Amino acid sequence: xxxxxxxxxxxxxxxxxxxxxxxxxxxxxxxxxxxxxxxxxxxxxxxxxxxxxxxxxxxxxxxxxxxxxxxxxxxxxxxxxxxxxxxxxxxxxxxxxxxxxxxxxxxxxxxxxxxxxxxxxxxxxxxxxxxxxxxxxxxxxxxxxxxxxxxxxxxxxxxxxxxxxxxxxxxxxxxxxxxxxxxxxxxxxxxxxxxxxxxxxxxxxxxxxxxxxxxxxxxxxxxxxxxxxxxxxxxxxxxxxxxxxxxxxxxxxxxxxxxxxxxxxxxxxxxxxxxxxxxxxxxxxxxxxxxxxxxxxxxxxxxxxxxxxxxxxxxxxxxxxxxxxxxxxxxxxxxxxxxxxxxxxxxxxxxxxxxxxxxxxxxxxxxxxxxxxxxxxxxxxxxxxxxxxxxxxxxxxxxxxxxxxxxxxxxxxxxxxxxx
Amino acid sequence: xxxxxxxxxxxxxxxxxxxxxxxxxxxxxxxxxxxxxxxxxxxxxxxxxxxxxxxxxxxxxxxxxxxxxxxxxxxxxxxxxxxxxxxxxxxxxxxxxxxxxxxxxxxxxxxxxxxxxxxxxxxxxxxxxxxxxxxxxxxxxxxxxxxxxxxxxxxxxxxxxxxxxxxxxxxxxxxxxxxxxxxxxxxxxxxxxxxxxxxxxxxxxxxxxxxxxxxxxxxxxxxxxxxxxxxxxxxxxxxxxxxxxxxxxxxxxxxxxxxxxxxxxxxxxxxxxxxxxxxxxxxxxxxxxxxxxxxxxxxxxxxxxxxxxxxxxxxxxxxxxxxxxxxxxxxxxxxxxxxxxxxxxxxxxxxxxxxxxxxxxxxxxxxxxxxxxxxxxxxxxxxxxxxxxxxxxxxxxxxxxxxxxxxxxxxxxxxxxxxx
Numbered sequence: 094x095x096x097x098x099x100x101x102x103x104x105x106x107x108x109x110x111x112x113x114x115x116x117x118x119x120x121x122x123x124x125x126x127x128x129x130x131x132x133x134x135x136x137x138x139x140x141x142x143x144x145x146x147x148x149x150x151x152x153x154x155x156x157x158x159x160x161x162x163x164x165x166x167x168x169x170x171x172x173x174x175x176x177x178x179x180x181x182x183x184x185x186x187x188x189x190x191x192x193x194x195x196x197x198x199x200x201x202x203x204x205x206x207x208x209x210x211x212x213x214x215x216x217x218x219x220x221x222x223x224x225x226x227x228x229x230x231x232x233x234x235x236x237x238x239x240x241x242x243x244x245x246x247x248x249x250x251x252x253x254x255x256x257x258x259x260x261x262x263x264x265x266x267x268x269x270x271x272x273x274x275x276x277x278x279x280x281x282x283x284x285x286x287x288x289x290x291x292x293x294x295x296x297x298x299x300x301x302x303x304x305x306x307x308x309x310x311x312x313x314x315x316x317x318x319x320x321x322x323x324x325x326x327x328x329x330x331x332x333x334x335x336x337x338x339x340x341x342x343x344x345x346x347x348x349x350x351x352x353x354x355x356x357x358x359x360x361x362x363x364x365x366x367x368x369x370x371x372x373x374x375x376x377x378x379x380x381x382x383x384x385x386x387x388x389x390x391x392x393x394x395x396x397x398x399x400x401x402x403x404x405x406x407x408x409x410x411x412x413x414x415x416x417x418x419x420x421x422x423x424x425x426x427x428x429x430x431x432x433x434x435x436x437x438x439x440x441x442x443x444x445x446x447x448x449x450x451x452x453x454x455x456x457x458x459x460x461x462x463x464x465x466x467x468x469x470x471x472x473x474x475x476x477x478x479x480x481x482x483x484x485x486x487x488x489x490x491x492x493x494x495x496x497x498x499x500x501x502x503x504x505x506x507x508x509x510x511x512x513x
Numbered sequence: 514x515x516x517x518x519x520x521x522x523x524x525x526x527x528x529x530x531x532x533x534x535x536x537x538x539x540x541x542x543x544x545x546x547x548x549x550x551x552x553x554x555x556x557x558x559x560x561x562x563x564x565x566x567x568x569x570x571x572x573x574x575x576x577x578x579x580x581x582x583x584x585x586x587x588x589x590x591x592x593x594x595x596x597x598x599x600x601x602x603x604x605x606x607x608x609x610x611x612x613x614x615x616x617x618x619x620x621x622x623x624x625x626x627x628x629x630x631x632x633x634x635x636x637x638x639x640x641x642x643x644x645x646x647x648x649x650x651x652x653x654x655x656x657x658x659x660x661x662x663x664x665x666x667x668x669x670x671x672x673x674x675x676x677x678x679x680x681x682x683x684x685x686x687x688x689x690x691x692x693x694x695x696x697x698x699x700x701x702x703x704x705x706x707x708x709x710x711x712x713x714x715x716x717x718x719x720x721x722x723x724x725x726x727x728x729x730x731x732x733x734x735x736x737x738x739x740x741x742x743x744x745x746x747x748x749x750x751x752x753x754x755x756x757x758x759x760x761x762x763x764x765x766x767x768x769x770x771x772x773x774x775x776x777x778x779x780x781x782x783x784x785x786x787x788x789x790x791x792x793x794x795x796x797x798x799x800x801x802x803x804x805x806x807x808x809x810x811x812x813x814x815x816x817x818x819x820x821x822x823x824x825x826x827x828x829x830x831x832x833x834x835x836x837x838x839x840x841x842x843x844x845x846x847x848x849x850x851x852x853x854x855x856x857x858x859x860x861x862x863x864x865x866x867x868x869x870x871x872x873x874x875x876x877x878x879x880x881x882x883x884x885x886x887x888x889x890x891x892x893x894x895x896x897x898x899x900x901x902x903x904x905x906x907x908x909x910x911x912x913x914x915x916x917x918x919x920x921x922x923x924x925x926x927x928x929x930x931x932x933x
Binding site: 115118119192198200202204206211213214296297317335337338339341342344345346349430448452453454456457458459460461462463464465467468473474475486487488490491500501502503504505506507508509510511512 | 535538539612618620622624626631633634716717737755757758759761762764765766769850868872873874876877878879880881882883884885887888893894895906907908910911920921922923924925926927928929930931932
């Protein structure tokens with residue numbers, strides 16, 4: 094396809110999405126639920142087809158020389174297909190956000206005002222290798238009454254198409270328009286460029302993938318974007334921290350999984366903590382096999398590596414952490430303001446006032462007190478699933494579930510009421 | 514000033530606003546309230562200065578040959594200064610949105626999650642001739658903990674500066690940074706262009722003014738925008754409408770004030786209503802001096818003018834209304850979807866199911882049942898004041914008060930809690 098053909102294709106997809114969204118906006122909750130359950134069933138029934146399609150992608154990936162981590166993200170087996178189907182059922186089981194009354198009140202004029210959730214419209218999702226995003230993102234958008242245009246990574250082209258077919262089967266079985274969930278049928282990169290500019294057809298874009306993809310989307314999109322570029326998460330161990338809680342949380346925050354955006358990338362230790370407890374937090378990390386890039390006095394601890402300035406504000410996504418001593422919570426706050434990415438930060442302290450100061454003076458999407466940064470996840474927040482995590486402040490923030498894929502409208506009831 | 518100087522000036526203003534916002538974000542509610550009350554006092558104390566500054570603007574406006582409506586919007590007298598001061602006191606009296614807990618819940622992991630309001634950051638307000646926007650917008654942004662950059666119209670240059678001095682006096686009296694409310698000190702249009710692109714310093718732009726200004730901002734802004742381009746508001750009189758309520762509402766919706774965005778621009782009459790009640794709604798409008806541009810059979814009513822196709826979807830902002838017969842609520846919905854601007858529409862009916870259909874299938878920011886479209890106003894909604902009305906679906910919608918000038922963050926409390 095040449096550029097004009099891709100543009101024409103995407104415009105047609107956009108127009109169909111817009112038309113589907115207009116109908117989907119008032120689809121009954123039960124119908125959307127039925128579509129999700131039917132899609133889950135289709136996923137399981139067609140698991141052999143899906144796995145066969147995935148084998149094509151894997152073969153292609155091997156030829157292209159994809160790394161082991163990428164190949165693992167790409168791979169589907171029965172267990173992963175089952176997990177996708179369960180994800181769809183979990184979204185089906187959640188309350189329907191559309192039509193929910195967020196607030197209501199009466200006015201002296203006699204008017205009764207309700208603020209009611211309504212779908213956003215059309216969501217564009219641009220993702221990389223994980224084929225399960227097709228199911229998760231499709232399900233969340235449908236739940237919130239939005240049409241969605243999915244643009245999967247070229248590595249997962251066949252897998253995504255097979256999963257997408259199941260979603261459309263679910264829509265059709267429930268009597269909904271198949272255009273409610275569309276998958277861009279070309280690997281051409283020009284399709285992405287087109288999506289980023291389709292303000293008349295797409296209301297919001299959610300990029301899912303590495304910093305390269307997200308950065309590109311944030312720079313180039315004319316459509317609003319829900320995203321986080323990086324998760325440079327900090328853990329601050331205050332002088333008033335409980336030692337055992339601190340040890341547990343620091344280790345979990347860094348090592349439970351290092352490749353996710355909620356993994357801690359920097360440990361800030363209060364000098365008061367260090368005076369009391371010494372190097373224990375760092376020693377725990379070293380013992381767990383973490384490379385600790387330490388600044389100042391901390392670099393004297395055997396086994397650490399001296400930190401360079403660029404280790405602060407860096408997303409390692411690996412068994413590496415930067416570490417630094419600070420003078421109390423205010424220096425920790427100042428450091429995080431300077432180097433953080435407004436994603437997730439944790440404070441470890443038994444002093445409620447210090448925790449409150451950290452909560453008030455920082456403005457990350459998620460702030461935790463005596464808990465691990467690894468909880469930065471829609472499932473852990475009870476949202477059933479998430480389409481992504483947003484660090485912006487417009488509309489959606491933190492884990493983005495179905496509820497944040499909605500807008501609202503005001504429904505006002507009078508009795509022949511006129512304005513004086 | 515040349516372009517580079519304006520750019521440098523605006524960047525400096527932006528950096529100061531960003532710094533002020535970081536502090537203002539956790540300013541106590543009482544301090545912000547004190548600043549608003551002190552500003553109200555300053556406005557009244559300095560009313561002579563303000564009126565003198567306004568006289569300069571009026572003289573300048575006369576020289577430029579501004580129209581009567583524009584001159585009226587520009588004019589300040591004691592009563593108008595008093596109204597501004599009262600507006601500030603009304604905003605002061607409202608609950609502080611910052612820190613309010615929007616939702617909270619517990620998780621099986623033992624985590625307690627709170628979703629708490631936090632300021633958006635820096636708001637840019639670009640407006641035209643009304644100098645009172647300086648006070649209203651400044652007050653609402655401050656209330657929500659946002660720094661604001663105000664760019665008034667060149668017509669109200671001196672008036673806005675005098676009002677702005679009172680706002681800064683209020684900030685200073687309360688011990689807040691004067692940079693929390695800045696006014697762009699140049700009439701140079703390049704300052705507007707610069708604001709629209711300052712994504713690193715401005716989080717949202719609110720344009721207040723005519724279609725020319727709003728359209729320019731919507732087209733050119735790289736910063737998110739809360740706005741409505743037009744208020745093409747519809748009133749639909751259903752076959753099951755109560756005649757007296759319908760007469761009252763139609764007349765009020767069109768004629769109470771014609772220059773506001775909530776004024777009705779199109780009347781849709783159900784054929785069933787027309788068969789039962791005849792031309793009464795149109796006759797009422799004609800008797801009130803409204804020019805009725807009627808389509809089809811309605812054009813046979815004496816006194817009407819035949820409608821041309823472009824009269825539908827047109828914002829008259831005048832004693833003019835387009836009128837058309839439709840076959841029931843579904844045709845009304847289809848017409849509004851095609852010609853409306855997603856601002857405000859009203860249905861007149863005694864049939865609850867028909868009203869519900871209208872509420873569900875339309876997606877304007879405000880939908881009214883048996884009430885006048887003229888209620889589309891933040892004050893009438895109980896918000897104390899509004900910075901504008903938004904027809905977009907991202908973040909803010911309908912009348913935008915202090916609450917919608919906030920974002921949120923998650924505050925999560927554990928007890929040494931780690932993720933399994």
